[in-house]
Amino acid sequence: MLEIKNLHAGIDGKEILKGLDLTIKAGELHAIMGRNGSGKSTLANIITGRENYEVTSGTVKFNGNNILDMSPENRALEGIFMSFQYPVVIPGVNNTYFLRAALNSKLKHNELKEVNAADFMRLIREKLKLVEMDEKYLSRAVNDGFSGGEKKKNEILQMLTLEPQLSILDETDSGLDIDALRIIAQGVNNFRNSERSFLAITHYQRLLDHMKPDFIHVLIDGKIVKSGGMSLAQELEEKGYSWLEA
């Protein structure tokens, strides 16, 4: 589903990713771990199409198509989603209105009938339950006055609503208490199936304990230096990253 080959990329002339390879197949959940500043969010931003990053070489393919020249919205419509490390507040833009606009652009793209306000409310109330979110967050502006945990739940709510093929979770677990972490992990786990893939960026084993990734990769200085299964996470928890550094 996602195939990244020899990716070199940076920002403002500074190289951040230095030859990264990663392949994620349908149904798989991959985790990327690494120190702050190792380039994890950069990778997520490049896959989702944030402007200002320069890709100097390499390819990123999604379902066989090169996506690097696609706009962020077209990537999203093709099925790529990112749960933001720092969700953005958008003053004056109602959360429900935004969620419905997003869903309807997707439905329209897939040549399906757009959903009206009443049907959408029914649908979103079901999804809200899955992330144990209060309905009051629907009537606020996007992420406006949301606590850290509510912002992350709102990201997962969007994932559940838009039903992407590839979900990138950028430190969705950071700053969550144990309950919120459990709810979010459960939300993701219930959403998993043989067609959907995930890339979870995290610092902590506890998220991985909940999610049971198929592969764990360690990113150091813009490259994946080691890949393995759950035991690698345990090793990292005990020994840190220094033993992997050159």
Next chain:
Amino acid sequence: MKQFQKEFNALLEYWPDEDREFRELRLKAFDQFKKIGFPTKKWEEWQFTDFSLIKNSDFHLSWDSDIPTIPKNIPGRIQDTYLILIVNGHYQPQLSDIPDEVSVVKRKEHFKKNPELYSIESSSNPFLSLNTSMMNSGLPIYIKENAIIKRPLQIIYLTTNLSAKLMNHPRFSCQIGENAEATIIEHYTGSTSSPYFTNAVSSINLEKNSRLNHIRIQEEDLNSNHTAFTSYTLDNQSQLEATYISSGSLLFRHNVKLILKNKGANATVNGLSLTKTNQHHDQHIIVDHASDSCQSDQLFKYILSDRSSGVFNGKVIVREKTKQTNANQSNKNLLLSPNALMNANPQLEIYADDVKCSHGSTTGQIDSEALFYLRSRGISQQRAMELIVSGFAKDIIDYIKNTDIKSYISEYVFNWLEGSMKNV
């Protein structure tokens, strides 16, 4: 100036048997106008605005022959409101619908009763002098004490079907009686292929414990120039909620002077200015806290696209020895184009101690983080920008409580955005 002199002479001739004192007022005002002249770049309070378009144009006053056939569907008409209709400067009583609690007063009587409302002695604003000398339109109204007028009163100044370059100097005088409550929409709208000039003056007095919701909509044709002076005086415990929505005219200058004259008066003044092409909107707001326990809140937002420009100059004055003053002023501007320009100057003049004040001004572009966030959810760039920009305007619109007015303005702002964001 020659053209204005010519028109002034014609006006004196047209109404030969006007009241003597009123005529003296006109003469005095015109003298004052000539003495002051048009603002130049050297005048500090006017420096960002070029008035040569008005000065050098040959506008003539609107006569009876300038009344066009009036369209059946009156442009700008808001549902479920009373109406005072003025077309090309001419009041249309047969098409107006005024509630019993509102009395329309004759100009002469109003002047005799309230000469101070016509005084120009302490003014250095040439457009006030000009309006006073040539006032040819607009009505004085009085809202009876204790009257509670449920439906809004919409005053439409429509300019349409011009055969020549017209000017009008509407004068709106409005007194809200004790304990009365009303919503008044002062609505300037126009659509014409000929340039025109509106120079409006409104003086609004809120008596004790009265409440006024004042909505001012300026959607004149882009061919026009619009200068205006609005003054408010607020008596004990009176409450004003004013909202200005302005998208029209090539050149727009609005001076507002609001005096919180007696204890416990409370005023909220919000404004949304929308400009495109080479439009220029210049608003100067003075809020004068002259008594105790008064509160004022201002929020002015500008959305500027293309090569348009804006000026916001807001001043809050807190007079000596006043107590328990609460004054807030905020100005936020969104530039949709690298060629748009904003000049903001919020000021405080505080001569008392017992004061809670806040003020600030920010100017920025569309937040690229917010834009990426929306696009990453599959929303097109164009639509995402529209959402962000209408989100920026939302708090001003939400402040309007009457649902008919609110839906009119929401639609109007939405249409403006859709029309002007295509080129961004």
